[in-house]
Amino acid sequence: MPSRLRLGFLGPHATFTEQALRTMPESHDAELVPLPGAPAVLAAVRDGSVDAGCVPIENTVEGAVPPVLDGLVEDPPLVIGREARIAVRFCLMGAAGTGFREIRTVASHGHGIAQTRGWLAAHLPGAEVRVSSSTAEAAAQAARGEVDAAVAAPLAATQHGLAVLADDIADNPGAVTRFVLLTRPGPPTAPTGWDRTTLAATTTNRPGTLLGLLTELSVRGIDLTRIESRPVKDRHAEYWFHLDCSGHVAEPAMGEALAALHRRCDQLRYLGSFPRSDEPAPVAGSGSPVVPPAAATLDDYAASERWLAAIREGAGT
């Protein structure tokens, strides 16, 4: 009898990460294992103590999550198998009846602090802000009386028996966080036609190398949906470029582009191909393009491969 899947997540229970993981089909019938921090989730996937692990990777307000990007390029390799998006809603919570003036200490995860910084400065100007390993842990601290209040998800108030002292306190309402499910390398899910491929690359520090990478993608009709740079540890002025691209490793355009980047980059990490969680956006027309696109279909690729094979064997064209 096969054992249930064990899925780690940035815990404890009641984090936004657990909420995201529960929207993924892999979580059904799986054992969900809270772990203390994103590095712990990556380590547990790597050492096999869980089958997969869920962590946040970027937020529409705060940007990328640096420890996740940095952890992804460490060894042994990991790949992303799925992504999910969750709207983020922060509340201030504490013992029922607590007045703002009584709050001298308030805890949250670094991202919770960052996204409510303006509200906290305006409403709790004198409070000491303490960083917790997660928003759920901050709520637990408030429940244990170690801090006077916490900034966390509404679910955490319910779970820890706290009162919501102020709701929806994010400085930028409507923030969305994207979460990814990491696994050890294995065959990717089949292409769906609306997929994302995530890569990380380093190049020699020479003029034009980034332009070269982007040109390899664009001539093959691959769109870049996100780019981040992170310093390479111990090598000053060198960067890992984290790239999110349209398309799937099983497709010929992406395969050709990946092989080209492999030849061009110092280091190239393939970090997975998986279905996109955002809605397809209509692409606005663009007047007169400078370099017309290689908007080739799978049939176009198949036809061009057959043509090439034929001329290599001596057929006329």
Add this chain to the structure above:
Amino acid sequence: MPSRLRLGFLGPHATFTEQALRTMPESHDAELVPLPGAPAVLAAVRDGSVDAGCVPIENTVEGAVPPVLDGLVEDPPLVIGREARIAVRFCLMGAAGTGFREIRTVASHGHGIAQTRGWLAAHLPGAEVRVSSSTAEAAAQAARGEVDAAVAAPLAATQHGLAVLADDIADNPGAVTRFVLLTRPGPPTAPTGWDRTTLAATTTNRPGTLLGLLTELSVRGIDLTRIESRPVKDRHAEYWFHLDCSGHVAEPAMGEALAALHRRCDQLRYLGSFPRSDEPAPVAGSGSPVVPPAAATLDDYAASERWLAAIREGAGT
């Protein structure tokens, strides 16, 4: 009688930022004003309560400083007038004779925590980590007994009468932080031949827009030394691209590139031209280039402008 310059910095006294500011010629004879956090420094420059302000902008281990990038694109505009680099060295400090087992709380700035995370996990696994507004403030908290220890610069131990309990505890030794001096807009310093120009741009979210921006720079021989993307507040899936480029706004190549980006971008923020603090690196040769460079000198530009003016007036060529 002219009053002394007032220069704000991410305080309190004894931060790495103060150390960086003191290496800048502007600090001589100036009044140095510690301010609580990078947003406070930017606000003080904007409202005129200081003449300029110094903040960290990127670190070779931790990457960019998001609140500084995000603050730079707010209004009214600011520009960078100078940069400096400081090697970062972290110590654990506390009351003399404190043993590691006695340390239940340790404070630092978020970047100090991030850069010593491994060391803290290994040596103080049970300690609660609290975020402070600066490493110097963390040392002050330790001196006041509010926490058992702090992670801060060596100078902070001296200043607050603390003992260094462990020296050089950064997970990645050799980290360097780059700091910038911000002012309200004004004429840039004269070009030195080894300058940097900092920009931030948003573009419509269409395939190839980033490639278009980089091509505008590269055809004019301008190198991109750093690129960061930060989400545009309230507009999902749109990004501010923060670009550091070789060259100076007063030079024709950069002027032409800036005007081209102005036509091509939704929003473009010019964030200053100033002398580079890094050493010129020899550029490695590159075999057979794909697009040969526009490695034009100032004389080349002057000659081409004269030639253009002549043919517009009807001269033969």
Add this chain to the structure above:
Amino acid sequence: MPSRLRLGFLGPHATFTEQALRTMPESHDAELVPLPGAPAVLAAVRDGSVDAGCVPIENTVEGAVPPVLDGLVEDPPLVIGREARIAVRFCLMGAAGTGFREIRTVASHGHGIAQTRGWLAAHLPGAEVRVSSSTAEAAAQAARGEVDAAVAAPLAATQHGLAVLADDIADNPGAVTRFVLLTRPGPPTAPTGWDRTTLAATTTNRPGTLLGLLTELSVRGIDLTRIESRPVKDRHAEYWFHLDCSGHVAEPAMGEALAALHRRCDQLRYLGSFPRSDEPAPVAGSGSPVVPPAAATLDDYAASERWLAAIREGAGT
């Protein structure tokens, strides 16, 4: 009292070139001077014996006219001031009543021969074909009895009292020839919004130089409407690239592109900006572009120049 303009053309009278010249406004009230061959026309403009000269430059069937391209890059410089298009119609002409079997010699200009090669091979397989300096001269030779027939424009039959033995004998009906009016350098005509600029350039013989030239044009939204390569005399494996571009030298996009090419090329010849004689074609949409265009208007350019001037003087953005 000003003298009438003297306009040279590839003569003698009744050539397609005279027909083209008569469509140009400069020909009204001008003295039209037939000259023996395109090199003679270019020489007469250069030495001032005529004010301007008309020659064919390309044909939709035969392609470019090499002696004209090669002559344009010689010294002293010339520029194109106007262009015109003429539909080309060839007839076989000779003494009235001449049967095809009686024709043992037939004369025409090289282009006339080239464009009726198939017809001549099919209908006059045994005839000797002689090259003349013009189609009109070929008709004159037929009128003088030096050859049995000529291939020339219908007008030449009328003028020389010849019978049309076969009409419309071009192998590709519908051929159009483009003619240009050359002058010594002088101020260009004002931009009309639908202009062409003609250039010739040499570059060092290195990989990627041509791609570099085309990128300079495309980033500035300038379309290339024609490219020809011609060998550089005495320098093997080097080429003059003859480029026809959309736009006018007085416009900022073209000015910037010309200055950039001037810095990038070994030799650059500006050969004139003048109104296009073809109809504006609707540009088909292009799906997802790779490098979005710099489809900037004159207002966009003016705005970007003002913006650049402002930030160079210290204004905020």
Add this chain to the structure above:
Amino acid sequence: MPSRLRLGFLGPHATFTEQALRTMPESHDAELVPLPGAPAVLAAVRDGSVDAGCVPIENTVEGAVPPVLDGLVEDPPLVIGREARIAVRFCLMGAAGTGFREIRTVASHGHGIAQTRGWLAAHLPGAEVRVSSSTAEAAAQAARGEVDAAVAAPLAATQHGLAVLADDIADNPGAVTRFVLLTRPGPPTAPTGWDRTTLAATTTNRPGTLLGLLTELSVRGIDLTRIESRPVKDRHAEYWFHLDCSGHVAEPAMGEALAALHRRCDQLRYLGSFPRSDEPAPVAGSGSPVVPPAAATLDDYAASERWLAAIREGAGT
């Protein structure tokens, strides 16, 4: 017993083309068949009446040979199997003792006329110039007394019993003509490491399409050694681009580029991969390149293909 190869060439005997063909290894023991003009050579290869055919394709003074370029893109397809270069030397020849003043008619092939135009104008200003189907035919005409003199190769004087009246009369001494040996499609010769691949392509008439083609080549490290444009018959303002590229169809970089062009072009004709007849030129260094090259070796390609296959099967990277 296998029959000897039959090789056609632009005849009659004693042309530069025969001279070029005799330098090719295929000509040893082959039957050499003179044919009247380049179109006749192409037709004979197409209909199988010869096994291969030799024609001139470009000259360092006169440029491309339009009828050969235009004939190559007709049907059924042909490919180039070999190329050779011949230094061209023109003489004026006629009956012994003929004085320049006695020469009223002089014959040559169009290219011979073009390359001695200046000399003829200076020394035989009054002579009528007649076009022949080849320089050797011109010499035969002179021997038969049909013209007073011919411009042809020295060999033709010997063969036809004519005197050399003036030697080395080309306007540009040192001209070299490149000849190609055409066959019906078949497997290409094996790559030698210094090969050329010849292509012809049409694209939709849209801004940037040519830049797109060149970018497909350059990102794969393929150099363009020659580009010509020729009008597409019956379609105004559309062009066949004739491209000579470094590399061989059997190599992965060229294969990938050809497949990409096949997807991007309206029509693409592969016209053969064969050893280059020119000496490898040292490529000059290029300072700081804009787009660094994809100077990948065959091993690099093999490694990248293995890597891609591995990640597609689920291996980690």
